[in-house]
Amino acid sequence: MMGRARLVFLVCLMATVVATPVLGQSRLEQVERLTRLGRAEEARAELMTWWDSDRAEASRRDIQRGLWLRGRLTVDPVQADLDFQRLTVLYPGGQFTADAILRLAQSAFAMGEEEKARGYVATLVRDYPRSDAREIAEAWLASAGPVPPPGDTPTRIVEEPRETPDTARAVVQEEQVEEAVVEQDDPASEVEPVMNYYVQLGAFGDEERAFALYEEVRQAGVEVRVVHVEGSIFTHVRVGRFAEREDAVEKLEELTAAGISAALVRDDRAEQTIRD
Numbered sequence: 001m002m003g004r005a006r007l008v009f010l011v012c013l014m015a016t017v018v019a020t021p022v023l024g025q026s027r028l029e030q031v032e033r034l035t036r037l038g039r040a041e042e043a044r045a046e047l048m049t050w051w052d053s054d055r056a057e058a059s060r061r062d063i064q065r066g067l068w069l070r071g072r073l074t075v076d077p078v079q080a081d082l083d084f085q086r087l088t089v090l091y092p093g094g095q096f097t098a099d100a101i102l103r104l105a106q107s108a109f110a111m112g113e114e115e116k117a118r119g120y121v122a123t124l125v126r127d128y129p130r131s132d133a134r135e136i137a138e139a140w141l142a143s144a145g146p147v148p149p150p151g152d153t154p155t156r157i158v159e160e161p162r163e164t165p166d167t168a169r170a171v172v173q174e175e176q177v178e179e180a181v182v183e184q185d186d187p188a189s190e191v192e193p194v195m196n197y198y199v200q201l202g203a204f205g206d207e208e209r210a211f212a213l214y215e216e217v218r219q220a221g222v223e224v225r226v227v228h229v230e231g232s233i234f235t236h237v238r239v240g241r242f243a244e245r246e247d248a249v250e251k252l253e254e255l256t257a258a259g260i261s262a263a264l265v266r267d268d269r270a271e272q273t274i275r276d
Contacts, residue, residue, distance in 0.1 A: 027054060028065050035073065035259035038220050043259070044073050061095065068096035071103065075257050081107055098124060098133035099261075105137055106263035109144060110252070117141070136202060143203040143232050145267030193243035199252045200265045203234040207274075210235040214275055217260060226275040229267065235274070238265075 027050045034043035047069055050058075055066060064087060071083035084100035084107075091097055105120035121141050124134040201217060201224065204210040210226050214237055217224045227236050239255065239262070242248040248264055255262045 028062060028069065031069050031073075032259075035069070036220075038258045040073060040257045040259065043069075047073060060091075064091050064094045064096050068100065071100065072259055073257060075253060077107060077253070080256075092127075098128040098131040101128070102133040102137045102140075103261070106140070109141075110249070110264040139203045139205065139234055140200070140263060143229065143234050143236060143267075144200070144263065144265045145269070194268075195241040195243050196266055196268050197240075197242040197245055197248035198265050198267060199239040199248055199255060199262050201237040201239065201255075201260065201262050203232070203236045205234060207235045210237050211275065213237050220258065220260070222255070222258075222260070225273055227271040227273050229271055230269040232269070236271075238271075 027046060031043050031047045031050065034040075034046060047066065051066060051070070055063065058066065067083045067087050071080045071087075074080050074083070081104060084104050087094060087097050087100040088104070101120050101124050105117045105124075108114075108120060109117035118141065121137045124131065124137050128134050202210065202213055204213075214224055214226050217237070217239075222239060224237060224239050227238060229236055240248065240251050242251070245264075245266075252262055252264050
């Protein structure tokens with residue numbers, strides 16, 4: 001009887017040990033798993049739990065991992081840039097630092113800050129020459145197309161200017177001009193919009209790598225295509241065609257929140273679809 005009771009006790013003890021979650025790294029692994037599955041909201045919630053309860057006792061490596069995941073999962077581009085900058089400043093040479101610099105380069109380019117974007121890519125070439133991020137950054141920059149106009153983005157957080165009598169008059173005059181234009185029924189307004197904004201997931205010298213990324217993203221439920229672009233030696237993996245920058249940025253943020261690395265590009269060159 002005692003032997004049976006002892007056996008039951010040991011079984012219960014083992015079940016308790018198995019059921020007890022391992023803090024820190026295992027929770028971050030769960031965040032990454034949810035991210036890969038496209039369950040971004042659950043991933044963010046799990047990460048916030050780790051951030052609030054486990055981060056204080058986490059290892060240096062896991063703190064870097066937490067910053068990297070928060071930067072990828074946040075829907076606030078300013079917060080993302082801050083987390084990626086912390087990785088580059090506080091953990092140079094860390095496991096996630098090169099990828100963080102690539103994200104900063106893509107973010108700067110999307111904001112129309114070409115010189116800043118090229119500076120980040122130059123940092124990768126100089127300090128992380130053997131990293132995959134360096135290879136991706138050079139290919140991406142070579143095929144990103146014209147830089148968007150500086151500051152022309154809805155993701156930039158700016159303080160709204162206070163209305164003054166002069167600005168109020170200007171708004172009224174502008175509205176009157178717009179009304180006059182509408183009344184003229186200008187035939188040019190019926191011209192088909194130019195779809196030259198894209199969300200690009202990568203540009204590769206090796207076509208097979210482009211196909212591998214295509215298959216991975218398709219399995220996550222994203223409509224994606226592989227294309228050749230006129231004048232480019234790379235094979236591009238892209239999502240969407242947009243006439244308005246705001247629509248492209250919305251799709252970019254959706255993919256980023258799902259843990260998919262992407263960048264906004266504006267490109268007038270003709271595409272030849274290889275796989276759709």
